Amino acid sequence: MTNSQQPKISLVTGASSGIGHAIARALAAEGHTVIITARRQERLEELDAPNVVIMAGDLTDSEFQEQVVNTVFDTYGRCDYLFNCAGSIETGAIDTIDVDKMAAMIRLNVEATFRLTYLVLKRFKAQGSGHVINLSSVMGTKVRPTAGAYAATKFAMEALSEALRMELAGTPLKVSCIEPGLVMTELHKDWPVHPKESMGIHHPLTVDNIVDTVKFILQQPEHVRIPKLMILPGDHQI
Ligand SMILES: NC(=O)c1ccc[n+]([C@@H]2O[C@H](COP(=O)([O-])OP(=O)(O)OC[C@H]3O[C@@H](n4cnc5c(N)ncnc54)[C@H](OP(=O)(O)O)[C@@H]3O)[C@@H](O)[C@H]2O)c1
Known part of the structure; x- marks a missing residue:
């Protein structure tokens, strides 16, 4: 995935399922040393490989975060990529949403x-x-009824990415923000009606489509920046 032969060190959050899992698997297949994290140890263990290091824990725990970062840099002396994939979704009208679940989502996503x-x-x-x-x-760029809180968390991620883009300009450090439409993962597994049905998206994205997006971003030469990249299913009308 990179334009260098040097083995890379990658830290991937949300690696027990969906997008994070697919990215971690692809990075490991390309020879990266991949430190993967999420709460479910048994799901992380599905990515069993000599160059995969599992650190299970709750990312909303600041001590756990410090432990992960210290372990990565103490063990390998550096890190090349941070993939912020951990996330959750809670929807509902602003006055009827489960406010505690909403707060938990904000703690994780933001x-x-x-x-x-x-x-x-x-x-x-x-x-x-x-x-x-x-x-x-894509909900980091648009709002729709019942998704105000989720969109707010993604708008925050966009603001983080945009501020970083400016703060890091002129340095070798990079930031990229991927804005997918509907991807088939476990994100909506508890929804009574999957958005595929309710939104009439007959051909949603796959995690492999997101992996291809990551490959495109990582393959760019040193002087090129991809600050934002939106990827949508062809029939995602938003
Ligand atoms: N699927 C889509 O349609 C879609 C579209 C656009 C953007 N996204 C974004 O893509 C990212 C990945 O989502 P996904 O679709 O791959 O969903 P997913 O399959 O549900 O994966 C979410 C990941 O986050 C981890 N996670 C949740 N709560 C955590 C916590 N408190 N501490 C640590 N890890 C936690 C989960 O692991 P554990 O439960 O094991 O902790 C899991 O690995 C999210 O930020 C999502 O908003 C998804």
Whole structure:
């Protein structure tokens, strides 16, 4: 996935399922040492390979985050890529949404993402290299009824990415923000009606489509930046 023969070190959150899992699997297949994290140890273990390191835990726990970052840099001396894939979705009208689940989503999608980026970015700056790849959403650019809270978390991720793009301009450090439409993962597994049906999306994206997007971003030469990349199913009318 990279234009260098040097083995890369990647930290992937949300790697127990869906997009994070697929990205971690692809990176490992290309020879990266991949540190994978999520809460479900048994699902992380599905990515069993000599160059995959499992660190199970809750990313909303700031001590766990520090433990992950310290382990990565103490063990390998550096990290090349941070993939912020962990995320959840909670929908509902603003006055009827489950407010505690909404707050948990905000803690994960916003606070945990900002905090981990804060921790890793300091290390990236110290080593003089590094690339943050944020899994935002098309909902980071648009709002629809019942998705105000989720969209707000993704707007926050867009703001993080945009500020980083400007703050890192002129340095070797990179930030990219991927904005997918509907992808078939476990994100909507508890929904009574899958958005595929309710939104009439007959051919949603696959995780492989997102892996291809990541490959495109990582293959760019040093001087090229891909700050944002939206990827949609052809019949996703939004
Ligand atoms: N699927 C889509 O249609 C779509 C579209 C646009 C953007 N996205 C974004 O893409 C990202 C990945 O979503 P996905 O579709 O791959 O969903 P997914 O299959 O549900 O994966 C979510 C990942 O986040 C992890 N996670 C959840 N809560 C966590 C916590 N408290 N601490 C640590 N890890 C936690 C989950 O692992 P554990 O449960 O094991 O902790 C899982 O690995 C999300 O940010 C999502 O918003 C998805």
